[in-house]
Amino acid sequence: MTSPNPTLDGVTDHYSADEPVHEGRSGNAADHLWMHFTRMSGYADKPVPTIERGEGAYIWDTNGKKYLDALSGLFVVQAGHGRAELAEAMAAQARKLAFFPIWSYAHPAAVELADRLAAEAPGDLNKVFFSSGGGESVETAWKVAKQYFKLTGRPGKYKVISRAIAYHGTTQGALSITGVPPFKAPFEPLVPGSHRVPNTNFYRAPDLVSHDEKVFGRWAADRIEEAILAEGPDTVAAVFVEPVQNAGGCFPPPPGYFERVREICDQYDVLLVSDEVICAYGRLGTMFGAQKYGYQPDIITSAKGLTSGYSPLGAAIISDRIFEPFGKGDTVFPHGYTFGGHPVSCAVALANLDLFEREDLLGNVQRNENAFRTTLEKLLDLPIVGDVRGDGYFYGVELVKDKNTKETFDAAESERILRGYVSGALYENGLYCRADDRGDPVVQVAPMLTSGQEVFDQIEQTLRHVLTEAWKLV
Incomplete structure (x- = not known):
């Protein structure tokens, strides 16, 4: 199992032994910095790739080498690196009010941002609960669902249904909803009541429904109903789904899928x-992924692109219907985060949304998403590329051992080819993206919303070169 880091363990040493060490610092970042989702032994005797600045679609390491950031940091930097207006908005807010909690109090930036998100969100999603990030937003949503049913006289409804290989976060609740077993095993037992159903990977659809995407979509959605009935409808509180599933490599929904899921939830x-921690705020060309596919959620969880990554912020956006019992009498939702709705984060989010409008970033994605898809689909002529899938500016390229049979790599081959070569080679060739095998081996790309054909071509050309060399290792 590879790390979900964009650059996997064991990347080639990019640093010179002669590089000066600043006084008071060790020679290797890994001496004291415990990196997230990282095989730390890989850096026991080699320096850690270290990025020190970014501008537009590009980043530079501490040796001055330039890379195309083809993952928007981590599906985050929608507006690009080095946007002075975002930094200035943060500084202005910090000078005025650097911090105040929203525990029984408010501050203007949180009020204005909540108003704005409620106006942008579909339907009656009018209540905004701020957090520090995506996993916290997911944790919030499950807690809201549990307490909602207790308040409305159905305390037995606490379970959740989510999809295989889906990633929803690392807090104990969000991790329980996550469908990636190796991430969960070290921390079990987790929160009880989470159950898995098939995802929407049409490339790996069962033979019975592999002939037609709509038929497959109905089949996949009906598995949710099957799980609800198996657990008992009086025990199931919520279904958690991403508009385009990230883990496994960008699975878009088949036609009719979300329409059927909504019907099941209502029934x-x-x-x-x-x-929508990844899919919200323009990644699919709409403010929210639900708008892309025409379905109405009861709760949207979000983070990442809300601030373009300039400051941490998450938001769970909740319907008036679900909020209604929380607004009565002495009821309290006993949940919150010190830094949820942080003034500086809210200020940069507002400036970021202003930038979205001023530069028509959603329109840019809509105008160019077909060109992005077409450019990536050129890679299908390579013997190692089995599938190209995704939507908007969010795509996965699945790697296979045999295109005719769709045979994937075994664990040892994935270790040797994906981690041992592809990840490091992409980085060495100036492309920062994600090589991952949560599910089948994929390379994921998610350029900034400002990107156009020049960026698409650079992504395709670098992928072509590296994957052509990778095939020789097969």
Whole structure:
């Protein structure tokens, strides 16, 4: 199992032994910095790739080498690196009010941002609960669902349904909803009540439904109903789904899928939570992924692109119907985060949304998404590329051992080819993206929303070169 880091363990040493060490610092970042999702032994005797600045679509390491940031940091930097207006908005807010909690108090930036998100969100999603990030937003949504059903006289409804290989976060609740077993095993037992159904990977659809995407979509959605009935409708509180599933390599929904999921949730009085930590704020060319596919969630969880990564912020956006019992009498939602709705983060989010409008970033994605898809689909002529899938500016390229049979790599081959070569080679060739095998081996790309054909071509050309060399290792 590879790390979900864009650059996997064991990347080639990019640093010179002669590089000066600043006084008071060690020679290797890994001496004291415990990096996230990282095989730390890989840096026991080699320096850690270290990025020190960014501008537009590009980043530079401490040796001055330039890379195309083809993952927007981590599906985050929608507006690009080095946007002075975002930094200035943060500084102005910090000078005025650097911090105040939103525990029984408010501050203007949080009020204005909540108003703005409520206006942008579909339907009656009018209540905004701020957090520090995506996993916290998911944790919030599950807690809201549990307490909602207790407040409305159905305390037995606490379970959740999510999809295989789906990633929803690392807090104990969000991790329980996550469908990636190796991430969960070290921390079990987790929060009880989370159950898995098939995802929407049409490339790996069962033979019975592999002939037609719409038929497959109905089949996949019906597995949710099957799981609700198996657990008992009186015990299931919510279904958590991403508009385009990230882990496994960008699975878009088949036609009719979300329409059927909404019907099922309504039939059994189950909340539909759209986890849009990646898909919201323009990644698919719409403000929210639910708008892209025309379905109405009860809760949207979000983070990442809300601030273009300039400051941490997450938001769970909740329907008036779900909020209604929380607004009565002495009821309290006993949940919150010190830095949720941080004034500086809210200020930069507002400036970021202003930038979205001023530069028409959603329109840029809509105008160019077909060109991006077409450019990436050129890679299908390579023997190692089995599938290219995704939507908007969010794509996965699946690698296979045999295109005719769709045979994938075994664990040892994935270790040797994906981690041992592809990840490091992409980085060495100036492309920062993600090589991952949560599920089948994929390379994921998610350029900034400002990107156009020049960026698409650079992504395709670098992928072509590296994957052509990788095939020789097969």
